[in-house]
Amino acid sequence: MPTDTKRVRGPEVSQSLSRFVCKPETTLPSDGTRTDGRSRDQVDVRPVFVRCGLVSQAKGSAYIEAGNTKLICCVYGPKETERKDETDMKCGRLFADMRFAPFSCPERGSWIQGSHEKDLSLMVLESLQPAVCLHKYPRSQIDINVMVLENNGSALAHAITCASLALADAGIEMYDLVLGCSIRQDGASYLIDPTFLEESGSCWGSGENQGSLTVSFLPSLNQISGLQSDGEMGEGTLTAGVRTCIEGCYKLYPVIQQALVKAVRGAAPPPSES
């Protein structure tokens, strides 16, 4: 077998890098408080930074930062649909794609979309579809691409918010904005807008009501467009959780509105009164 002379081979004896990296906290504080100073059982969402219109190449774009979770979303379209096998051409189609950058999670991921990402993309699509006026864009498709730059918890919830902002920034007609919020239920108490550690921490109690819930909500129409839940929760806990998420969405609403208004004002001066 010919030897491989082109590849630079490392030393014969090597050790894994992870042995030398100082590991971040993997355990939650034992007294039940949250690491970032927020409180349990209260609708205490992380302060959000939102900006629209960052990506010049895309029709519309939005960037959202909540704590350390950073996401960017781009919207392209409406453009002529590529799929020609659809018989019903009276309304447009939405395509949503959510990806995690390889550097976004503590463990390095790959650029190829895994099944978890495909699941999340479907969830984003499902949440946004009721909100977009697709009948106004027949035979066209609208592409939504969400990229998670850093995942520090509730990526899906913020992805939904970011995507609906990008759609509004692109000038696509929508019935309402879609806001996302998630909670982590830990026994009798809940943590709203959990961080990565809180979401996936391995030190969770094994009692009842352990799970997480993500809700996407249309604030002006008071409708829920998407709901995803993991884990085992009682019926009462689940309904209470949904209500909590809705409250969390209402807290986000003014910030999102302000960001959109700022983007519109910055984009162009007001049209003259004719």
Add this chain to the structure above:
Amino acid sequence: MSPMKLCVPGDKLCSTDDCRPGTGVYMRHGYIYSSLAGYVLRKNEGEELPVISVVRETETQLLPDVGAIVTCKVTSINPRFAKVHILYVGSTPLKDRFRGTIRKEDVRATEKDKVETYKSFRPGDIVLAKVVSFHLLMEQLIFWLFTLDLPAQISLGDVQSNYLLTTAENELGVVVAHSEAGAQMVPVSWCEMQCPRTHTKEFRKVARVQPEYLHA
């Protein structure tokens, strides 16, 4: 002048008793809500209720509508039809190119069966056309298929999702064409164009452009 009000999708603007809905808004339960993020414009029409609409400065994506005059570029021709890319709708350029088809019998109004697409269009020509429809009804489609021998390359899906265009009017047809020598041709009659360099005449279905649109 009072500053214009800005709104986001989902904002309740007013009730249907106060205004009529315009563009960028939708009605629900007797109230008018905004569907775009932009400026709220209230126009007084006169005797009727004012029209409320939401506008954004970015040009609204104009989709070719039935009956609209479009400017397109021929991409390929076929004995049955010519395929085009729609570039402008009226005078607004489109951001994304839509595809259209000009069938053989829609090229001109007279002698429809004697038309040869090779003598009407060539790839690269700029054509003015009118949108006929973009949704062939099943019965129309079946009838159309029976009136000509179905060639292997047309697929049903292909036909149904293209914009169908027609040039069967005097004012529609080729406006700009280049000859085989590469020079822009001058129209000679409704069916011929001449190259200024080689003086050869080529067949095209020429549009009769109104004199005021021609540059001197």
